[in-house]
Amino acid sequence: xxxxxxxxxxxxxxxxxxxxxxxxxxxxxxxxxxxxxxxxxxxxxxxxxxxxxxxxxxxxxxxxxxxxxxxxxxxxxxxxxxxxxxxxxxxxxxxxxxxxxxxxxxxxxxxxxxxxxxxxxxxxxxxxxxxxxxxxxxxxxxxxxxxxxxxxxxxxxxxxxxxxxxxxxxxxxxxxxxxxxxxxxxxxxxxxxxxxxxxxxxxxxxxxxxxxxxxxxxxxxxxxxxxxxxxxxxxxxxxxxxxxxxxxxxxxxxxxxxxxxxxxxxxxxxxxxxxxxxxxxxxxxxxxxxxxxxxxxxxxxxxxxxxxxxxxxxxxxxxxxxxxxxxxxxxxxxxxxxxxxxxxxxxxxxxxxxxxxxxxxxxxxxxxxxxxxxxxxxxxxxxxxxxxxxxxxxxxxxxxxxxxxxxxxxxxxxxxxxxxxxxxxxxxxxxxxxxxxxxxxxxxxxxxxxxxxxxxxxxxxxxxxxxxxxxxxxxxxxxxxxxxxxxxxxxxxxxxxxxxxxxxxxxxxxxxxxxxxxxxxxxxxxxxxxxxxxxxxxxxx
Amino acid sequence: xxxxxxxxxxxxxxxxxxxxxxxxxxxxxxxxxxxxxxxxxxxxxxxxxxxxxxxxxxxxxxxxxxxxxxxxxxxxxxxxxxxxxxxxxxxxxxxxxxxxxxxxxxxxxxxxxxxxxxxxxxxxxxxxxxxxxxxxxxxxxxxxxxxxxxxxxxxxxxxxxxxxxxxxxxxxxxxxxxxxxxxxxxxxxxxxxxxxxxxxxxxxxxxxxxxxxxxxxxxxxxxxxxxxxxxxxxxxxxxxxxxxxxxxxxxxxxxxxxxxxxxxxxxxxxxxxxxxxxxxxxxxxxxxxxxxxxxxxxxxxxxxxxxxxxxxxxxxxxxxxxxxxxxxxxxxxxxxxxxxxxxxxxxxxxxxxxxxxxxxxxxxxxxxxxxxxxxxxxxxxxxxxxxxxxxxxxxxxxxxxxxxxxxxxxxxxxxxxxxxxxxxxxxxxxxxxxxxxxxxxxxxxxxxx
Numbered sequence: 001x002x003x004x005x006x007x008x009x010x011x012x013x014x015x016x017x018x019x020x021x022x023x024x025x026x027x028x029x030x031x032x033x034x035x036x037x038x039x040x041x042x043x044x045x046x047x048x049x050x051x052x053x054x055x056x057x058x059x060x061x062x063x064x065x066x067x068x069x070x071x072x073x074x075x076x077x078x079x080x081x082x083x084x085x086x087x088x089x090x091x092x093x094x095x096x097x098x099x100x101x102x103x104x105x106x107x108x109x110x111x112x113x114x115x116x117x118x119x120x121x122x123x124x125x126x127x128x129x130x131x132x133x134x135x136x137x138x139x140x141x142x143x144x145x146x147x148x149x150x151x152x153x154x155x156x157x158x159x160x161x162x163x164x165x166x167x168x169x170x171x172x173x174x175x176x177x178x179x180x181x182x183x184x185x186x187x188x189x190x191x192x193x194x195x196x197x198x199x200x201x202x203x204x205x206x207x208x209x210x211x212x213x214x215x216x217x218x219x220x221x222x223x224x225x226x227x228x229x230x231x232x233x234x235x236x237x238x239x240x241x242x243x244x245x246x247x248x249x250x251x252x253x254x255x256x257x258x259x260x261x262x263x264x265x266x267x268x269x270x271x272x273x274x275x276x277x278x279x280x281x282x283x284x285x286x287x288x289x290x291x292x293x294x295x296x297x298x299x300x301x302x303x304x305x306x307x308x309x310x311x312x313x314x315x316x317x318x319x320x321x322x323x324x325x326x327x328x329x330x331x332x333x334x335x336x337x338x339x340x341x342x343x344x345x346x347x348x349x350x351x352x353x354x355x356x357x358x359x360x361x362x363x364x365x366x367x368x369x370x371x372x373x374x375x376x377x378x379x380x381x382x383x384x385x386x387x388x389x390x391x392x393x394x395x396x397x398x399x400x401x402x403x404x405x406x407x408x409x410x411x412x413x414x415x416x417x418x419x420x421x422x423x424x425x426x427x428x429x430x431x432x433x434x435x436x437x438x439x440x441x442x443x444x445x446x447x448x449x450x451x452x453x454x455x456x457x458x459x460x461x462x463x464x465x466x467x468x469x470x471x472x473x474x475x476x477x478x479x480x481x482x483x484x485x486x487x488x489x490x491x492x493x494x495x496x497x498x499x500x501x502x503x504x505x506x507x508x509x510x511x512x513x514x515x516x517x518x519x520x521x522x523x524x525x526x527x528x529x530x531x532x533x534x535x536x537x538x539x540x541x
Numbered sequence: 542x543x544x545x546x547x548x549x550x551x552x553x554x555x556x557x558x559x560x561x562x563x564x565x566x567x568x569x570x571x572x573x574x575x576x577x578x579x580x581x582x583x584x585x586x587x588x589x590x591x592x593x594x595x596x597x598x599x600x601x602x603x604x605x606x607x608x609x610x611x612x613x614x615x616x617x618x619x620x621x622x623x624x625x626x627x628x629x630x631x632x633x634x635x636x637x638x639x640x641x642x643x644x645x646x647x648x649x650x651x652x653x654x655x656x657x658x659x660x661x662x663x664x665x666x667x668x669x670x671x672x673x674x675x676x677x678x679x680x681x682x683x684x685x686x687x688x689x690x691x692x693x694x695x696x697x698x699x700x701x702x703x704x705x706x707x708x709x710x711x712x713x714x715x716x717x718x719x720x721x722x723x724x725x726x727x728x729x730x731x732x733x734x735x736x737x738x739x740x741x742x743x744x745x746x747x748x749x750x751x752x753x754x755x756x757x758x759x760x761x762x763x764x765x766x767x768x769x770x771x772x773x774x775x776x777x778x779x780x781x782x783x784x785x786x787x788x789x790x791x792x793x794x795x796x797x798x799x800x801x802x803x804x805x806x807x808x809x810x811x812x813x814x815x816x817x818x819x820x821x822x823x824x825x826x827x828x829x830x831x832x833x834x835x836x837x838x839x840x841x842x843x844x845x846x847x848x849x850x851x852x853x854x855x856x857x858x859x860x861x862x863x864x865x866x867x868x869x870x871x872x873x874x875x876x877x878x879x880x881x882x883x884x885x886x887x888x889x890x891x892x893x894x895x896x897x898x899x900x901x902x903x904x905x906x907x908x909x910x911x912x913x914x915x916x917x918x919x920x921x922x923x924x925x926x927x928x929x930x931x932x933x934x935x936x937x938x939x940x941x942x943x944x945x946x947x948x949x950x951x952x953x954x955x956x957x958x959x960x961x962x963x964x965x966x967x968x969x970x971x972x973x974x975x976x977x978x979x980x981x982x983x984x985x986x987x988x989x990x
Contacts, residue, residue, distance in 0.1 A: 209662060
């Protein structure tokens, strides 16, 4: 375009030049805006000037318009016109091409518009198609689900069929079995029938009792009459009635118990609900409580009237249901409040969760303690059992809790043994001593007796006054009774030691055994035996 | 525990008299009566043939000996051994014989259940009851001995006849809604009669004494149904054991199910005590003294066993029966209530070596006892809550709520305990082997766990 611009500008230049060179009619063909004119005039100044006109002409590609004839710059009008004509042609062609191009541009813009339209249309179509596709997918999925469920139901149906077939087959086998059994029995019957028909000698059935028995209850049997029939019927109905009565009694008792329990439940629920301070919904509760109290009064007086009144029963059950509902709502409210944990609580409800938590804590502690206790007990039990298996320790541990007492007992026993031994020793000593004593006594007595004899025999008829009278009393007796003399003498000096002597020497032949008895008496009288100490000394002699 | 010496018996016929004073045993064709406390032989009777069935009369004065092959019944008196009585059924045959509750009548069931002949020992009179039903339990006497219920089958329909045992007067005769009546049983208080259908249909009917239908119970349809039924001694519960391995308890007020006891292969509850019998060969000096070890003196070659407690969950050995065969070994076949109705012992045929003990107050499982072999017989002590059981080996097992004991029966040749019964006063326990009999005295003072 620059070329055309320059061409047009050059044309201007030439035009200007021609203006300068006096060709004004060319101006009409050139309707350039004044700006370009201005430009061309500017260009004119740069592109061509007086000195390089031929060069400019040449550079424009035009044949030289001058004929080099002389120094005058006479312009070849023909070639100039030719140039102008060529320029105009050029210009026309350019315009033509511009028109063509404008036309083409219009066309292309039209086609672009139409293409845009088709694009939007196709996009819409695409959208539609996509939506349809998703719809179809959805349907396919649903159909697949349906297929699966149908398959499942088919499977279950098949299973059921299978089960039914099994049942049918088991029933069939059972029927077959029964049939066979019946057939076998029938065959046996037929055989037996044949046998009976053939066998003429039929054995008659008979009973052979050595003597008739009496009835078990001792009563006489009665004839079958209508009275007995009636009696039997009566007995049967009595049995049935008795059974029904007992059952009814049981049910009555049960009912009474249940009613009591229900009443108690109701009372307790009322108590729980009325103990709460009136809350937001306090009015309703109060009303309910009041109505229930009224009911309580009614119920108590109705109780005595009719226990089976359906009305009373319904009232009771309805009352209980109502209370339970209230209690439930109350508990739900408490729960929600506990969850919220807000500050709107009144003291009661605030304390409630705390109380419950405290109680829970207490209960948990108790449970833990119990568990520990149980574990300890189990542990001990296990120990004990394991200990039982060990024979060595078992015997040891058998009376472990009696050791102290056993020790005491052992010590006591030891002391007692020691005492017993000492007693034995002493007893032996005593017996020996007693034996010796008795022997000495014996000899002494004998000597005395002989001495006395001598004395007596040697003595004068005048008795010694010193001799006690008791002596004379005993003088007539035998020698064997000198012991009494001795004893009488001994009496003079009442010493306990001498007392048993009487017993000792009284039966002279039986001296030996008497010695033994004497020992105990001796010991006794010697009062060596302290009763409370020497209880173990058996008088075994 | 002390054991008496071993005596001979045949056919497992060994019964204690109802008053508890005498013990009668059958050895081939002889009947031996002993005194229970001294085991001295008091009487010896000889029958004409091998004894098939033996029964005491209710007043403990007479013993009935039935010889089915020869269709003879002989009755012996304890007071007068010379007294004799012989009942000959003749060519009509004999399949069952029993006393009536008054001890003066004998009911003989002829072959093919053609009729029941009622013989009176007082009057020598005879009565006949026609069309008795040949089923598992077709006759039952009420506990007070006043009434007899009999199942009858006529024209392909089931009937129940209620007789007054006093004079055999037919009190009531009514049709039952069963397809094929399998059994009937009076409640212990004598007011309700439970009637159940065969295993092809689950149906239990309850009739009042006067013949009114009180209630019908059917747990499910089509599968095999009722296998066994038992009343609790207090008449409060009716336990029904069925082929689906469950026990259903009905209550006597509404006759509706109040509990259902299941017998799963795995016991998961932690409140249940599971006792497992563990056998070990005795080696000298290696005995463990655990809480549950009690062994009686026995030969070194025998296996000693003790009970171990296993914590839950425990797996039970299950035997799947052949489904194509009839009367499959599946389902609860035996039920027994303890005498105070506190416990119920059950046995599921799938797990034949396991006994389940249920607490009826809590309606839950109390204990599970797993033995080394299939349990053959178990019975509750008539006075205390004690369960005795045997598995066919040489031991007898006792369960109490406090523990479990396994005791070896001392004998020279090895005494295989096949059956056991308690004395009516609770002690001793009579153990029956194949051909032998032994008494076991359990002193409650020295019982250990």
